[in-house]
Amino acid sequence: MASVLGWASAALVLVGAFFFLAGTVGLLRFPDVYNRLHALTKADNVGLGFVVLGLILQAGSLLSAFKILLIWLLVLASGATAAHLVATAALRGGIKPWKHR
Amino acid sequence: MLSLFFDAVLALALPLLAWRVLTTRDLYRAVILFIAFGLLVALSWARLDAPDIALAEAAIGAGLTGALFLNTVGGLVGRKRSPSRESDESREVAERREAIQSSPGEPVDEVMRPWWVRLALTVPILALGLALGWAVVSFPEPAIDLAQQASDNLEASGVDHGVTAVLLNFRSYDTLLEIGVLLLAVVAVWSLDLGRVRGGQAALSKGLPVLHGLVRLLTPIMIIVGGYLLWAGAKQPGGAFQAGAVLGALGVLLVLSGLVRPPLSDGSGLRIGLAVGFAVFLGIGTAVMLATGELLNYPPASTYGLIIIIELFLTVSIALTLAALFVTAPPRKEQGSKEHSEEKGEES
Numbered sequence: 125m126a127s128v129l130g131w132a133s134a135a136l137v138l139v140g141a142f143f144f145l146a147g148t149v150g151l152l153r154f155p156d157v158y159n160r161l162h163a164l165t166k167a168d169n170v171g172l173g174f175v176v177l178g179l180i181l182q183a184g185s186l187l188s189a190f191k192i193l194l195i196w197l198l199v200l201a202s203g204a205t206a207a208h209l210v211a212t213a214a215l216r217g218g219i220k221p222w223k224h225r
Numbered sequence: 226m227l228s229l230f231f232d233a234v235l236a237l238a239l240p241l242l243a244w245r246v247l248t249t250r251d252l253y254r255a256v257i258l259f260i261a262f263g264l265l266v267a268l269s270w271a272r273l274d275a276p277d278i279a280l281a282e283a284a285i286g287a288g289l290t291g292a293l294f295l296n297t298v299g300g301l302v303g304r305k306r307s308p309s310r311e312s313d314e315s316r317e318v319a320e321r322r323e324a325i326q327s328s329p330g331e332p333v334d335e336v337m338r339p340w341w342v343r344l345a346l347t348v349p350i351l352a353l354g355l356a357l358g359w360a361v362v363s364f365p366e367p368a369i370d371l372a373q374q375a376s377d378n379l380e381a382s383g384v385d386h387g388v389t390a391v392l393l394n395f396r397s398y399d400t401l402l403e404i405g406v407l408l409l410a411v412v413a414v415w416s417l418d419l420g421r422v423r424g425g426q427a428a429l430s431k432g433l434p435v436l437h438g439l440v441r442l443l444t445p446i447m448i449i450v451g452g453y454l455l456w457a458g459a460k461q462p463g464g465a466f467q468a469g470a471v472l473g474a475l476g477v478l479l480v481l482s483g484l485v486r487p488p489l490s491d492g493s494g495l496r497i498g499l500a501v502g503f504a505v506f507l508g509i510g511t512a513v514m515l516a517t518g519e520l521l522n523y524p525p526a527s528t529y530g531l532i533i534i535i536e537l538f539l540t541v542s543i544a545l546t547l548a549a550l551f552v553t554a555p556p557r558k559e560q561g562s563k564e565h566s567e568e569k570g571e572e573s
Contacts, residue, residue: 198446205439212433 129181136178143171156222157214161207168203172196228272235269252301252332256294263287276462277388280454284470289547292477296551300419301332383528385460392464393532397521401510404503404539407546411499419553433482440482447475455540459529465536469543476548499549502542506535 143166150163176196183189242262249255263286270279375391382390392400451472458464479485509531510521517524523531 198443201439201442205435208435209433 133178133181136174136181140171140174140176140178143167143174147171157219158211158221161211165203165207169200172199232272235265235272239265239269250334252298252334253295255334256291256298259294260287260291263291277464277467280462280467281470284467284474285547288474289470289477289551292474292551296553298332381525381528383523383525383532384458386458386462386464388462389458389464389532389536392466393535394523394528397510401503401506401521404506404542407543408500408503411546411549414550414553436482437484440478440484443478444475447471447478451475451540451544455536458536459533465539466543468536468540470547472540472544473547473551476544477551480548480552495545495549498541498545500542502539505538509535 147163147165147167150166151160154160154163173196176192179192180189183192239262242258242265246255246258246262249258263282267279267283267287270276270282375387375395378395379385379387379390382394384390384394451468454463454471455465455468456463458468476485509523513523513531514520
């Protein structure tokens with residue numbers, strides 16, 4: 125049982141790490157600020173979500189599982205707000221969304 | 226094995242980031258790198274089993290200092306050097322500006338450093354670095370094991386957490402002076418009269434319901450976390466500095482989102498709040514001389530209570546100090562209307 129849990133949490137953390145990698149590649153390669161924000165928030169929300177799920181399996185107690193979950197919820201709220209702020213500032217600053225030609 | 230790899234990456238990333246922070250010409254980018262550097266430093270402290278310092282570094286070193294730097298860079302946007310100085314080196318400087326800047330108007334580090342200056346700086350810095358490294362590696366065994374002494378006397382300190390015992394009992398004189406320095410920092414910033422340099426704030430303060438929603442959501446959480454950190458400091462990592470940093474960050478958020486206006490008209494509440502930590506610390510420190518005859522030597526029976534009282538007031542002052550440093554402008558005296566609202570979020 126313990127090893128099943130261990131493998132499951134390792135797999136979940138790896139999936140999360142993949143989202144972080146993809147988000148970073150997107151941040152570096154995407155053409156404009158809005159696209160990059162999109163990539164970045166995927167890493168923050170989904171990537172961290174999978175890492176958190178993986179860690180909750182290892183938490184041991186309900187209290188620490190809840191704490192880890194709370195961290196994810198806080199990051200969700202602040203990440204979404206930060207992305208919104210950056211996008212709003214960019215739009216107000218006159219940066220036009222990129223269009224494929 | 227894996228943790229060794231992690232530590233190695235950390236140890237490589239830290240000097241690399243530090244180098245980039247110092248050499249980046251675009252000041253905004255330098256600040257972002259500095260924040261990343263602070264987070265990695267916090268992570269390193271956590272790896273070294275020093276959660277108290279990790280907490281303080283994450284909250285103050287990366288978070289609040291980063292906010293202060295961003296504020297400063299925001300205040301520098303669009304500013305230029307005085308034209309009289311530019312005339313001598315105008316073309317060269319203009320060319321360099323072109324090369325450095327990503328977009329016009331952003332503040333950049335314009336100081337020219339020819340190669341021989343860099344070389345002349347590199348040699349002594351390398352020598353100093355090597356000497357320091359050698360000194361650390363070849364430390365002799367200390368004659369007195371201070372860490373052992375501290376943990377041996379933990380029971381007498383009144384609290385169950387070693388770091389708090391050192392900060393507020395064994396070495397409380399140092400902490401007292403540190404609080405004095407924080408107070409002096411606010412006085413110094415206020416006396417610079419930066420009332421008009423308030424970068425970024427005006428742009429952010431209006432029409433952002435999402436930000437307001439987040440701040441409303443975070444305010445009670447941050448107050449609880451601050452209170453918890455203060456209370457937990459007696460027996461586990463935490464304490465006045467970490468609690469003050471969290472509440473100070475809350476103050477910054479409230480001011481930045483425009484939900485709370487900084488007290489610009491009548492700041493007597495703010496002034497008292499800023500000074501009360503140092504005043505209470507000094508007051509208790511001298512009052513105990515009546516009982517024990519020594520400055521800051523608490524009578525054994527009431528140690529815990531005194532430390533908690535001091536920490537409570539320290540938290541208020543530290544939080545207000547950090548928020549006031551961010552707001553930068555001193556309260557104005559000449560106008561009559563009252564705005565005491567800033568303290569509400571932080572004194573609870």
